[in-house]
Structure formats: C-alpha cells, structure tokens
C-alpha cells in the first residue's frame with residue numbers, strides 16, 4: 001500500500017497559481033481590479049486560516065509548541081483542536097459556546113477533584129495570546145469574504 005505523500009505549501013501554492021492564471025485569462029485585472037483585490041485577499045487569507053499545511057503550535061504543558069501537522073493556522077491537531085478553539089474564544093474574553101453542549105462526567109468517588117491549573121504565565125495564558133492573533137486572522141478573512149460578495153453584488 002502506497003503511503004500518501006505529505007502535503008506541502010508549495011503544492012497548494014501551485015494549485016492556487018493555476019486557478020489565478022485561469023482567472024487572469026477569464027477576468028483580466030484591468031477590467032476587474034476591485035474583484036481581484038478583494039477576492040484575491042480573501043482567498044489567500046482563507047487558505048492561510050483553514051487549508052495551509054502547517055503545525056498545530058498549541059503550547060503544551062511542557063512549554064513547547066505541538067509540532068503535529070495540521071491544515072490551517074486556526075486549526076489544531078486531534079489532541080489540541082478543542083483547546084485551541086477554547087483559547088481563541090478566551091482571547092476574545094468569552095467562552096466557547098460549544099462548551100454548552102459538553103457533558104462532563106466524573107465518578108462520584110473520584111479522588112481527582114476539578115481544579116484550576118492556570119497561573120500567570122502558564123501555557124493556557126500564552127495560548128490565549130496566540131488565540132487572539134489567530135482570531136484576528138479569522139475575522140480579517142471573514143471581512144474580506146464579505147467584501148468579495150459585496151463587490152460582486154454592487155457591480
């Protein structure tokens with residue numbers, strides 16, 4: 001059985017370049033300048049946020065970033081995806097609404113009582129700062145996408 005080759009940024013950029021060349025031929029920038037700026041920016045930001053091959057980079061309890069491969073700066077690996085989303089919500093000063101649907105279980109005779117492990121400068125706090133950066137990227141991508149739709153509708 002052949003093992004799947006690891007995705008690289010170069011592969012993705014090659015695909016994006018092919019799409020850009022086709023778009024260039026069909027919709028020349030001299031006639032569609034605003035669309036090129038808005039849709040191009042939105043496409044690149046969307047790729048960075050959700051599709052680009054990169055590392056999870058969630059700061060673990062060993063104070064080093066997780067180096068598992070993921071697709072998109074805003075996404076986390078299978079172990080840290082949930083905590084990364086929580087950190088992004090925490091960076092906004094709120095709690096992940098998905099927590100409302102989490103049912104947490106503990107055995108009644110469990111010795112381990114729930115407790116907060118956050119101390120100043122702890123990885124959770126650092127991840128909140130990192131989450132703010134990631135969240136700003138996401139918001140910028142959404143604003144660009146909305147601008148792209150507006151540009152198409154207004155014309």
Ligand SMILES: [Zn+2]
Pocket residue numbers: 056057058066067068076077078079080081
């Ligand atoms: Zn991870």
